[in-house]
């Protein structure tokens with residue numbers, strides 16, 4: 393009987409475990425996760441932060457599900473060393489375990505730029521349930537919302553929070569903080585939230601300037617403030633944060649600061665074991681690392697120079713890795729179509745593929761209706777759709793995904809692709 397060991401109890405680790413037991417029901421499968429919680433859904437952490445759901449709602453499956461599949465889950469169990477020659481892992485509690493095949497699914501952590509003052513009380517990142525719990529407790533606590541600010545609040549000034557980073561995670565967390573302000577007794581129904589973005593516009597990785605402006609207008613109407621093209625210089629305050637100073641000298645009031653400036657793959661275990669590592673842990677088309685019998689999937693990986701950092705890539709990689717761990721060379725990974733959706737109630741935004749590409753080789757089709765909050769953009773190269781932005785419209789996501797993935801030549805329709813009566817669904821079939 394083969395023993396498969398997985399490090400990381402996130403979506404990549406759990407998906408791989410499920411795929412392994414499906415392909416090899418007799419297998420012995422262990423998952424080691426350093427967090428004390430059962431597998432939970434990171435994309436729902438905002439709802440938890442906003443006070444809209446309880447912790448238990450985040451948990452995806454009951455412990456019995458794993459037991460029924462023969463998956464042994466070890467929680468609060470950090471793996472501290474990997475010895476690829478001996479096929480052995482060492483655990484923080486001093487124990488060790490041998491493996492026949494290993495999957496490293498250690499994910500990523502939040503990246504914090506070296507801002508002065510980033511270590512002050514009230515400065516957070518959001519990656520884990522612990523992070524969300526700590527931020528929610530701080531924001532709703534007496535010191536933040538009421539006691540220390542009694543005079544300010546008696547004067548009618550609301551408390552304020554700053555989000556550094558206007559990417560997807562930053563915007564979704566900003567919306568969650570706004571919602572939390574409405575719920576928390578000590579915040580008296582209001583928390584002012586400002587978002588600082590270093591790029592000239594929001595979502596610089598997903599949107600062009602025109603689309604970002606339509607989005608920003610919608611978000612401002614919800615009550616968020618924005619400072620784009622603004623570089624953070626320092627986080628100010630005594631022990632606790634009070635404000636953020638920008639390079640141009642402006643100071644933004646904030647009693648809570650969330651730093652949302654990207655992720656870094658958690659490659660330490662692999663690096664110390666001598667595996668080939670760049671920005672992420674290097675994997676090939678079979679999701680093999682440079683060590684025999686060691687595979688990797690999810691945010692920890694780098695495939696053809698790309699660290700994806702999104703769930704579709706983590707699940708696709710986990711399935712391919714699992715298949716190859718059970719049967720050599722049985723599956724191939726060729727990359728994941730970048731697809732991201734902003735999850736803010738009342739705003740619908742999906743970006744697919746090479747959404748913001750510009751240059752002579754691209755043809756760009758646009759439809760803009762700021763009053764309705766609608767922006768649609770298609771990017772074509774050599775008659776094929778390579779990217780799409782859909783803001784304020786919910787239809788056509790699946791057909792566009794298919795058209796981008798299959799690379800179908802749509803040049804004969806190119807002047808009509810954004811017409812209301814254009815049936816992209818039919819075109820994709």
Ligand SMILES: Cc1cc2nc3c(=O)[nH]c(=O)nc-3n(C[C@H](O)[C@H](O)[C@H](O)COP(=O)(O)OP(=O)(O)OC[C@H]3O[C@@H](n4cnc5c(N)ncnc54)[C@H](O)[C@@H]3O)c2cc1C
Nearest residue numbers: 400402403404426434435470471498499690691701702703
């Ligand atoms: C708030 C939030 C919202 C998001 N929303 C979306 C979204 O809407 N759509 C989307 O596509 N992506 C989203 N993402 C990104 C998505 O969550 C990640 O792409 C995904 O979690 C990656 O899965 P993973 O299993 O590779 O890593 P992770 O989910 O990070 O899991 C890795 C696990 O390994 C554990 N671990 C690490 N090292 C060790 C060790 N040495 N020993 C034991 N355990 C270890 C970690 O503690 C962690 O639990 C979001 C991320 C966050 C933080």
